[in-house]
Amino acid sequence: MAKAAFLDRDGIVNIDKGYVHLPRDFEWNHGIFTLLKALHERDFMLLLCTNQSGIGRGFYDFRTFCKLCLFMQQTLQEKLGFCFDKIYFCPHAPEFGCACRKPKPGMIERACVDFPQLCLRDSILVGDNYTDILAARAAGVGRKFLLGKAKGLLWDDERTIESLESILCVL
Numbered sequence: 001m002a003k004a005a006f007l008d009r010d011g012i013v014n015i016d017k018g019y020v021h022l023p024r025d026f027e028w029n030h031g032i033f034t035l036l037k038a039l040h041e042r043d044f045m046l047l048l049c050t051n052q053s054g055i056g057r058g059f060y061d062f063r064t065f066c067k068l069c070l071f072m073q074q075t076l077q078e079k080l081g082f083c084f085d086k087i088y089f090c091p092h093a094p095e096f097g098c099a100c101r102k103p104k105p106g107m108i109e110r111a112c113v114d115f116p117q118l119c120l121r122d123s124i125l126v127g128d129n130y131t132d133i134l135a136a137r138a139a140g141v142g143r144k145f146l147l148g149k150a151k152g153l154l155w156d157d158e159r160t161i162e163s164l165e166s167i168l169c170v171l
């Protein structure tokens with residue numbers, strides 16, 4: 001069975017400046033390269049799961065989002081020699097009521113269809129919003145890491161972290 005690390009984008013991969021959609025505003029988060037490298041070495045598939053309601057709200061379009069993905073993937077490939085195995089995104093505004101926007105587990109469930117060998121119990125999620133934790137909990141992801149403070153109750157297999165590097169100690 002394979003295992004995956006589901007990573008949120010804004011606030012985890014890059015600094016969350018609100019609706020980041022241009023490479024010039026994309027600032028890599030402290031410790032992200034170290035974390036990705038460690039996950040890759042431990043055979044975690046790297047799956048990005050990101051709410052991109054900026055598309056549904058009309059702040060930027062799908063093409064612009066794809067260009068930023070390409071920039072991110074190319075930079076990772078150059079720096080680390082690998083990049084995300086797949087990028088999942090929800091383009092919908094909240095009022096659309098879709099099944100993919102976190103806290104719903106749609107993106108993680110989609111990954112299980114794409115990668116049937118994936119074992120969610122062995123997988124982890126790293127996010128900076130309580131909604132990331134809820135999505136992973138609903139899908140059945142084994143362990144969840146929340147960067148920053150929790151705005152709700154955490155279960156046994158869920159914990160807050162103060163830095164991305166602190167995950168390395170418990171992998």
Ligand SMILES: [Zn+2]
Pocket residue numbers: 090091092098099100101
């Ligand atoms: Zn959606």
